[in-house]
Amino acid sequence: MHINFRMFACLVAPCLLLATAAPAIAQEKTGIKEGFVLKPGSARIAMLEPSVRVGEQSTGGMFEPNADWTDQAKENIEQQLRASQANLGNEIVRLDIDTIPEGKELTRYHSLFGAVADSVIEYQFFKGNRLPSKKRSEAFEWSVGTDLRKIEALKGYDYILLVRTKDAYGSTGRKLLQAAGFLAAAFTGFGTVVSSGEHTGMAGLVDIETGDLVWLNADLAMGGDVRTAEGAEKRVGQLLEGFPGAPGAVQ
Amino acid sequence: MNRPLLAAAGALLISTGAAAKEQPLPPFTLGYEPQTVDERGMWSEADEWEKSVKSSTLRVDDEGLNAYVREVLCKTVGTDRCDGVRVYVLNIPAFNATMSPNGMMMVWTGLLLRARSEAELGAVLGHEFAHFELRHSLKGFQARRSASDVLAWTQVLGNALQVDTRNSQFSLIGSLFRFNREQEKEADLLGLDYLAQSKYPSRSASEVWQHLMEEADATATGRKIKKRHRYRAGFFDTHPTELDRADYLLEQSMAKGDTGDAGAASYYAALSPWLPKLLEDQVRLNDFAGTEYLLNSIAATTGWTGELLQARAELFATRGNPRDLITATTLYLNAIDVGHSRPATMRGLGLSLVKSGKRSEGAEYLRKYLEAEPGAPDASLIRMYVPDERTAK
Numbered sequence: 001m002h003i004n005f006r007m008f009a010c011l012v013a014p015c016l017l018l019a020t021a022a023p024a025i026a027q028e029k030t031g032i033k034e035g036f037v038l039k040p041g042s043a044r045i046a047m048l049e050p051s052v053r054v055g056e057q058s059t060g061g062m063f064e065p066n067a068d069w070t071d072q073a074k075e076n077i078e079q080q081l082r083a084s085q086a087n088l089g090n091e092i093v094r095l096d097i098d099t100i101p102e103g104k105e106l107t108r109y110h111s112l113f114g115a116v117a118d119s120v121i122e123y124q125f126f127k128g129n130r131l132p133s134k135k136r137s138e139a140f141e142w143s144v145g146t147d148l149r150k151i152e153a154l155k156g157y158d159y160i161l162l163v164r165t166k167d168a169y170g171s172t173g174r175k176l177l178q179a180a181g182f183l184a185a186a187f188t189g190f191g192t193v194v195s196s197g198e199h200t201g202m203a204g205l206v207d208i209e210t211g212d213l214v215w216l217n218a219d220l221a222m223g224g225d226v227r228t229a230e231g232a233e234k235r236v237g238q239l240l241e242g243f244p245g246a247p248g249a250v251q
Numbered sequence: 252m253n254r255p256l257l258a259a260a261g262a263l264l265i266s267t268g269a270a271a272k273e274q275p276l277p278p279f280t281l282g283y284e285p286q287t288v289d290e291r292g293m294w295s296e297a298d299e300w301e302k303s304v305k306s307s308t309l310r311v312d313d314e315g316l317n318a319y320v321r322e323v324l325c326k327t328v329g330t331d332r333c334d335g336v337r338v339y340v341l342n343i344p345a346f347n348a349t350m351s352p353n354g355m356m357m358v359w360t361g362l363l364l365r366a367r368s369e370a371e372l373g374a375v376l377g378h379e380f381a382h383f384e385l386r387h388s389l390k391g392f393q394a395r396r397s398a399s400d401v402l403a404w405t406q407v408l409g410n411a412l413q414v415d416t417r418n419s420q421f422s423l424i425g426s427l428f429r430f431n432r433e434q435e436k437e438a439d440l441l442g443l444d445y446l447a448q449s450k451y452p453s454r455s456a457s458e459v460w461q462h463l464m465e466e467a468d469a470t471a472t473g474r475k476i477k478k479r480h481r482y483r484a485g486f487f488d489t490h491p492t493e494l495d496r497a498d499y500l501l502e503q504s505m506a507k508g509d510t511g512d513a514g515a516a517s518y519y520a521a522l523s524p525w526l527p528k529l530l531e532d533q534v535r536l537n538d539f540a541g542t543e544y545l546l547n548s549i550a551a552t553t554g555w556t557g558e559l560l561q562a563r564a565e566l567f568a569t570r571g572n573p574r575d576l577i578t579a580t581t582l583y584l585n586a587i588d589v590g591h592s593r594p595a596t597m598r599g600l601g602l603s604l605v606k607s608g609k610r611s612e613g614a615e616y617l618r619k620y621l622e623a624e625p626g627a628p629d630a631s632l633i634r635m636y637v638p639d640e641r642t643a644k
Contacts, residue, residue, distance in 0.1 A: 051299075053296070055292060058396045058399065058400060059399075059400040059403050059404070060396065060398075060399025060400045060401075060402055060403040061399065061403065062395065062396050062399055064288075064289065064292060064396070065292030065293060065295060065296045066288060066291075066292050067285075067288075067291035067292050067294065067295035068288075068291070070292075070295055071295075103306065104305075104306040105306075107302065107303060107305075107306035108306055108307075108308070111303060173400060177403055177404065177407055180404075180407050180408070180411070181407045181410075181411075184407065184408075184410065184411030187411075188411045188412065188413075190410050190411050190412075190413055191410075191411070192406065192407045192410045192411070194403075194407065
């Protein structure tokens with residue numbers, strides 16, 4: 001009756017992290033809907049609260065959330081997103097979900113975007129995972145459904161921009177374990193590959209009229225220390241890489 | 252079979268002696284703020300989760316019901332304590348409640364249907380509150396982290412030295428589940444302290460588990476599977492067994508010796524506006540014998556009300572054997588006799604009659620259903636059974 005659902009995951013995850021070598025080599029990072037063009041300067045984009053999680057990675061590989069780092073990173077990332085608006089060449093307005101009457105619906109869409117984005121990363125960006133019917137097609141066809149336009153608070157906007165990051169900095173213990181696994185290979189010949197740290201992020205653009213995901217940028221190994229202003233600038237730069245419609249963006 | 256029984260009896264004798272002294276409740280601070288890095292991290296994640304729970308479609312967004320569950324919590328743990336908790340009722344037809352480190356309590360509707368009194372509900376809510384007060388989420392997190400740290404080193408070093416560490420890994424994993432079971436027992440016992448100090452009788456805590464076992468037995472009989480209750484928890488069990496809990500909770504409450512009004516009548520009176528919905532969801536679980544058991548247990552307190560008759564009728568109509576339709580028809584008629592003639596009653600009765608071959612009699616009731624609910628989602632389907640409606644629309 002207490003929360004145990006994650007217990008299995010927590011037990012199994014460290015083992016997996018130890019067993020697998022550096023992941024995600026042959027992975028695509030950006031998807032864009034076929035033929036999609038955003039005219040620079042004319043689109044109105046609503047941005048939802050970025051989802052930011054920052055913490056440490058324990059020796060055994062568990063995520064240890066850190067409230068201070070998370071707050072700091074949230075502030076840094078929001079600030080960098082505001083600063084980079086000029087570079088995107090469009091009007092971007094930050095929507096505060098808590099204060100709009102349809103916050104409930106929007107929160108649910110927020111979760112849905114996350115689920116769709118996860119599917120894109122899993123089943124589109126990793127070519128080997130593609131469904132049989134999509135194996136040969138390079139088409140980028142993902143949607144959250146057409147009801148998005150019914151949300152009153154989104155009237156007047158053309159797109160929604162979503163940003164999500166998760167950072168788990170390798171703890172000292174994790175780094176020692178990594179070194180031990182490496183040294184063991186040198187001295188005994190039986191090493192273990194231990195990855196340290198996890199830095200993932202994604203940014204996506206959804207067409208409010210059709211509900212289509214028109215652009216997604218996701219990376220499972222991102223750079224920039226989001227706890228610092230400079231790092232957050234680098235991170236936001238990476239997140240918005242290839243943003244359609246930005247002046248000078250590759251279309 | 253005898254040895255675990257003896258061992259459990261021995262353990263109970265020891266613990267009874269310890270409980271004879273009245274245990275004071277642990278100190279409690281209102282508006283507690285998380286202290287360490289770990290705790291602040293867990294609270295911050297839980298706060299984010301709570302935001303999504305608030306907007307979840309699973310949430311029963313009914314102020315009255317949420318307020319009532321909260322009231323029972325407050326009566327159990329005391330008003331000073333319950334101020335630190337937000338209660339969310341979730342529409343999930345299974346027996347459960349959960350507690351987050353930041354004071355978010357989630358109560359599933361299946362629990363509301365199964366509790367038979369305010370005291371039984373309070374026993375479960377008090378148990379959840381005890382997890383919060385004892386900071387079990389934090390301690391559990393730290394235990395998992397320590398164990399996985401050791402596990403990781405065991406793997407790397409074992410690999411380097413080519414030593415088989417599977418046994419140590421296995422016992423580490425086992426120790427985590429055992430740790431969780433110990434936390435659950437700790438929460439059970441503190442929950443019992445709350446109940447004993449409230450106006451509710453602490454004996455109700457044991458009854459919760461007795462009733463769950465009876466229901467499981469009924470379900471097992473209905474599904475022709477083996478009934479199974481054990482004292483000893485298995486390796487991967489996160490909680491003590493139901494039998495164990497029923498046993499030690501009864502023993503402890505006898506030691507406390509408190510009495511009080513469990514509030515059965517007031518419980519069903521307060522629950523009555525939501526009972527039809529809870530019963531409807533239960534009937535859909537396709538657990539005929541278990542649902543029969545639940546209906547009978549509620550009727551033992553409230554008598555066979557229209558709502559219960561209707562739910563029982565739906566249960567038989569859903570199974571739908573020819574003889575079940577006769578029972579269903581009778582039960583629908585009985586419900587109408589006691590003044591329960593909702594549109595759903597007309598619909599169920601009409602369909603049972605039509606399926607039994609009594610088309611014209613059934614059509615009469617279905618017409619009444621359509622008159623009451625012309626815009627019902629299944630209206631066009633139902634019209635097919637009503638001759639003149641079929642041609643008119």
